[in-house]
Amino acid sequence: MKAHAPCATLSTIPEEISLCLNGSIHELERLTAGVAQFCASNSLSADTEFQLNLVLEELFVNAVRHGGCEGMENAACFSLTCQPDSIALVFRDRGGPFDLTQAPAPDLNQPLAERRGGGLGIHLVKQIMRDVAYRRDGDWNVLTMQHPAAEQQETL
Amino acid sequence: MIQLSEATTAGWCVVSVRGRADADSADELEAALRTALNNNAKVAADLSGLDYVSSAGLRALIQAARAAEARGGEFAICSPTPSVKRVFDMSGLHQILNIHGALPC
Numbered sequence: 281m282k283a284h285a286p287c288a289t290l291s292t293i294p295e296e297i298s299l300c301l302n303g304s305i306h307e308l309e310r311l312t313a314g315v316a317q318f319c320a321s322n323s324l325s326a327d328t329e330f331q332l333n334l335v336l337e338e339l340f341v342n343a344v345r346h347g348g349c350e351g352m353e354n355a356a357c358f359s360l361t362c363q364p365d366s367i368a369l370v371f372r373d374r375g376g377p378f379d380l381t382q383a384p385a386p387d388l389n390q391p392l393a394e395r396r397g398g399g400l401g402i403h404l405v406k407q408i409m410r411d412v413a414y415r416r417d418g419d420w421n422v423l424t425m426q427h428p429a430a431e432q433q434e435t436l
Numbered sequence: 437m438i439q440l441s442e443a444t445t446a447g448w449c450v451v452s453v454r455g456r457a458d459a460d461s462a463d464e465l466e467a468a469l470r471t472a473l474n475n476n477a478k479v480a481a482d483l484s485g486l487d488y489v490s491s492a493g494l495r496a497l498i499q500a501a502r503a504a505e506a507r508g509g510e511f512a513i514c515s516p517t518p519s520v521k522r523v524f525d526m527s528g529l530h531q532i533l534n535i536h537g538a539l540p541c
Contacts, residue, residue, distance in 0.1 A: 308460050330488060330519045337490045341459040388528030392505055395498050400527050401491035407526045 295322045296361040303344050303355035311336055311358075318360050324367075328429045331408045332360065332367070338401035339371045339380075339423065347375020347421070367427040369409070372420045379414045380405065380423060437461065439485075440468045448512075448540060449476035454485035457493025465493060469500035469511075477509045480540055484515035489523050501533055514539045 297318040301307040312333055319329040340356055349355035356373040385406075386399035406412060409425040416422070438461035439454040449472045457465050472479045481497065483489075497513060504511035514536045516524060524530050 305460050308458055312456075327519055333488060334490055334523070337458055337492075341490075341492065345459075389531075392498070392501055392532045395502070395532065396495070400494055404491060404523065404526055 296359060298357065298359040300354045300357040301340060303349040303352035305341065305344060308337060308340070311340060315360070322362050324429060328367070328427065332369070332427060335369065335405050335408055335425075335427070336371070338405050339373075342378075342380075342401060343373035343375045343421070347373060347378055349373055349375045363426075365428070367429050369423075369425050369427060371423045371425075372417075374419050375421060377416050378421055381412055381414050438464055440465065442468070442472060444476075445539075448478045448480050450480045450482050450514075450539060452482045452485060454487075456488040457486060457496065458488065458490045459492040462490075462492035462496045466496035466499050469496065470503060473500060473503050473507070473509055473511065478512075479504065479509065480512040480514050480536075482514050482539060483520060484517070486517065486520055489520050491527075494523065494527055494529060497533065498529070510534070512536055512540045 295318070297314055299310065299314040301311060315329060315333050315336060318324075319332065336358060339358075343349045343356050352374055355375070356371065358369065358371045361368040380402055383399065383402045386403050388403075405425075409427055412423065412425040414421065414423055437455045438457060439452075441452045443450050443452070451468055451472050453465065455461070469479065469481060479500075481500070501511045512534045515538055516535065521530075521535075524533070524535060529535075
């Protein structure tokens with residue numbers, strides 16, 4: 281399939297969505313709805329929607345289950361912005377300091393008996409996204425990254 | 437939301453998994469697969485109706501495969517959609533799980 285820049289042809293004003301979530305796994309429903317709305321309004325592929333959902337779920341669930349965000353109001357916020365050749369994602373959470381970019385990679389060659397699935401979520405984020413960067417901003421972990429939507433559509 | 441159903445065909449217990457296997461539904465998926473494995477020597481998870489999987493869903497499948505291996509049973513994963521299969525591939529699970537393009541039974 282020929283690649284096309286999914287956001288460049290629509291408007292000179294980038295399409296964006298911003299959403300804040302409370303510290304509960306049940307907020308995944310709102311996260312999914314937000315991603316669906318963003319992808320529909322920007323005519324993004326189902327594959328891109330799948331991957332944005334996956335990345336955001338992994339980041340959000342990590343913050344809730346391991347970062348101390350469980351039960352917090354407005355525990356995490358994210359924004360998605362269409363750019364000419366990619367989608368910019370900014371994810372912020374109020375969990376304890378955690379630099380995802382420094383997390384060790386899981387051993388994908390472990391035999392089944394030794395596999396627990398730990399670390400897979402961060403691994404998937406790093407596989408799908410590029411230019412992943414972390415900073416601590418006051419009480420917030422801030423991650424910025426790009427989804428190369430147009431490049432991936434070319435491979436479908 | 438995840439939808440699970442179970443049927444027996446040619447000696448295989450087939451657990452059909454539809455919808456989303458995410459952090460909100462992974463425990464339900466793992467429980468259904470463990471129940472099937474407790475009652476059957478051969479269990480297949482039919483993923484043809486699975487629209488989405490995250491690492492939480494993968495962990496449920498890994499735990500089911502480990503449980504089957506521990507008890508000498510068989511556990512097969514069948515008919516994943518291309519998007520779901522890509523997640524298996526990125527995770528290296530295609531090397532250690534018994535993944536089929538179609539149901540084994």
